[in-house]
Amino acid sequence: MNNIVISGYYGSKNAGDEAMLSAMLEVFSELNPKLHITVISSDPEYTRKRHSVDAVNWLNVVDILKVLKKADLLISGGGSLLQNVTSGRSLYYYMGVLFLAKLVHTPIMLYAQGIGPIYGKFARRLMRWFGNHSALITVRDKDSLKELDMLKIVKPPIKATADPVLAINAVDKKSGREIFKKSHISLTKPIIGISVREWREWQHYKDVLAEVADEAVTKLNAQIVFMPMQYPEDVKAAKKIVAKMKQPACILKEDFTTRELMSLVGNMDLMIGIRLHALIFAGVMGTPMIGISYDPKIDRFLKSIDEDVVGDLENVTVEALMQEINAKWNNKEIYRNQNLKRMAKLRSLARSNAEMALEFIDKNK
Structure with a gap:
């Protein structure tokens, strides 16, 4: 069984981010029903109940390391996690999760991210290092590609796709x-x-x-x-x-x-x-x-x-x-x-995020 860990702004009752997680889980389950997913969440109980998925607390470093050790891939995203316009501290938190993944040799995918803006030399230098040490990067818009280029992130495969929520199916009214x-x-x-x-x-x-x-x-x-x-x-x-x-x-x-x-x-x-x-x-x-x-x-x-x-x-x-x-x-x-x-x-591009993640896992195994 393949295992992935998803890191993002989940469990905080933000409807946009919860929709993003719903869409990601929906597409992954369609592509690989046997895939095991663990979400790093600010409220693991809320995430378990709402999405029927395993979850660990976003501040519990021991539990995060445990699930990362077993994982074939860490997915960081989707959303605008890697920026410091709306919050300076959150950028360092999400980079911290990337650091934990590198610590236990778990490959990283930046998944349908909206990259930047990132201000400050130190923050940009850190982002350049993590970006160039990721296995795969997808971004949700072309402006994020420009941001990666300005940051000189060039080593992993990089593709512009679309926001994960765009892959979700329309619902009954x-x-x-x-x-x-x-x-x-x-x-x-x-x-x-x-x-x-x-x-x-x-x-x-x-x-x-x-x-x-x-x-x-x-x-x-x-x-x-x-x-x-x-x-x-x-x-x-x-x-x-x-x-x-x-x-x-x-x-x-x-x-x-x-x-x-x-x-x-x-x-x-x-x-x-x-x-x-x-x-x-x-x-x-x-x-x-x-x-x-x-x-x-x-x-x-x-x-x-x-x-x-x-x-x-x-x-x-x-x-x-x-x-x-x-x-x-x-x-x-x-x-x-x-x-x-x-x-x-855009729906097709949004689905391709999950397709690329699973293709990477298969090739890496």
């Missing part, structure tokens, strides 16, 4: 409809979903979203639904925006599963997202989307499907956002079909 009914959201009126996050306690983007949401209610007769991708943090951010609004809005206040979130998005007429995986869910479910950037990964994803961000958290305007909403509102089916066609290609 029934559970989303049931959640909307329980939340008193009408299924006969249009629904605009908004996925927000707190960012440095900035107020500008909250003011803009509050005004835009009010306009959408009054001018488009839409219902506004705030959907948490990280629970409960995103609920708090949504409450701050709703407090600024004059029109009613609904905040969903549960820790939903990946399938439930995808089903909710599938029942929406439009998704406005700050969270990357809210936008990816929209793509998978064929829902028109508008992205607001706080991190290069948002720009990179939208670029991969030939779309642009409407602005970033500092400079987004009511006028620009309403203009984009109106454009997509009046051409929903065109954007829906357009996104589904583009996603089909």
Whole structure:
């Protein structure tokens, strides 16, 4: 039996990362049902229950070393683990896991990573060493290839693929409809979903979203639904925006599963997202989307499907956002079909991450 260990931001109830893990496990099980997988998690019990997979605590070095010794491959990813924009400490943690793998001679695959930006000479030097001592690297966008090139990471096979979540299968819309009914959201009126996050306690983007949401209610007769991708943090951010609004809005206040979130998005007429995986869910479910950037990964994803961000958290305007909403509102089916066609290609690339990992294990054995 082949064994792999997966390291990432798992167990922290971030819907995007949990979706990533779900998608990875789904593809690996389809390709090799006998594969044994252990996940390094901040909450092993949560990960075991949610994903039906073995898990060890992310701070238990002894347990991590034990599973790595038995593993044929350490998968670091997916996600934006190797960057120090959103967090300086997390970069060193994930490099620490790579170090433990090297310590017990377990091959490393950087899996569908969004690489960088990485600031600081020491951090870049470390990243160069770990990158060049990996067995295989896949990145989820072409800008990450440029980052690897600037870091002078050239030794392992490197390929641009796609975010692992894009390999996940679309889900039935029934559970989303049931959640909307329980939340008193009408299924006969249009629904605009908004996925927000707190960012440095900035107020500008909250003011803009509050005004835009009010306009959408009054001018488009839409219902506004705030959907948490990280629970409960995103609920708090949504409450701050709703407090600024004059029109009613609904905040969903549960820790939903990946399938439930995808089903909710599938029942929406439009998704406005700050969270990357809210936008990816929209793509998978064929829902028109508008992205607001706080991190290069948002720009990179939208670029991969030939779309642009409407602005970033500092400079987004009511006028620009309403203009984009109106454009997509009046051409929903065109954007829906357009996104589904583009996603089909990315789905194949996303699956190739797992295919390359298993091919490496087979050759290495």
